[in-house]
Amino acid sequence: MNEKIRQAIGDHARLGGDIHTLADDADLYQAGMTSHASVNVMLALEDAFDIEFPDRMLTRTVFESIASIRAALTELQPSLAA
Amino acid sequence: MALRIGFDLESPARVSESLAAHGERYLRRVYTAAEIADCRRVGVVDPCRLAARFAAKEATFKAIGVGTAAASWRDVEVLRGPSADPRLVLHGDAATLAQAAGIRELSLSLSCAGSFGAAIVIALVYG
Numbered sequence: 001m002n003e004k005i006r007q008a009i010g011d012h013a014r015l016g017g018d019i020h021t022l023a024d025d026a027d028l029y030q031a032g033m034t035s036h037a038s039v040n041v042m043l044a045l046e047d048a049f050d051i052e053f054p055d056r057m058l059t060r061t062v063f064e065s066i067a068s069i070r071a072a073l074t075e076l077q078p079s080l081a082a
Numbered sequence: 083m084a085l086r087i088g089f090d091l092e093s094p095a096r097v098s099e100s101l102a103a104h105g106e107r108y109l110r111r112v113y114t115a116a117e118i119a120d121c122r123r124v125g126v127v128d129p130c131r132l133a134a135r136f137a138a139k140e141a142t143f144k145a146i147g148v149g150t151a152a153a154s155w156r157d158v159e160v161l162r163g164p165s166a167d168p169r170l171v172l173h174g175d176a177a178t179l180a181q182a183a184g185i186r187e188l189s190l191s192l193s194c195a196g197s198f199g200a201a202i203v204i205a206l207v208y209g
Contacts, residue, residue, distance in 0.1 A: 012103075029150070035136075035140055035150045035151045036092055036093075036096055036097075036100070036136060037096075038151065039100065039108065039111065039112055039155070040099075040100055040103065040104070040108075042111070043100075043103070043104045043107060043108060043111065046107075055154040055156065055157075055174070056154070056175075058111070058151075058154040058155060059151055059152060059153060059154065059175075060149065060150055060151035060152060063151075
């Protein structure tokens, strides 16, 4: 799951660095992701995992790190944790 | 009473890229139906007007003092008043956050010029 998350971030977050060296708990906004870029990451994740984030999850805290994204995806689709 | 200001810029080029990549889904997840209708010109959505509205949503979170993307994008809605002046309507978590921060009134100014859509929000804070 982490690799698909990193792919979405690498393709859409515009971080400018190597996404594979980013720690799971690194703050993506501190790393350079804008709020608008986070929308593109969110939509790319929906495509990659065939899910839809509810409005209550469309906030900064959900998309601030690989770890927080993974937690949100697992909450939406528990089978991803397996 | 105190004043608090929020300011933000967004690039119409970035909005165009999102529209190209995600189409109507991008519109539906970020903007309300009224905002989308307000940004359409002859059936085509104007990226600069959308960029200014996205900037308004961010500027509103800053004026409330809760940081960027503190609530769903559609919780902050830009509507047009009787004289076409823009005004803000808060819904859901954004309204709750504003109330908790003591904000009673919000004033909005939008600008759209080539490379940027911009917004300034002024909040009147009581208490």
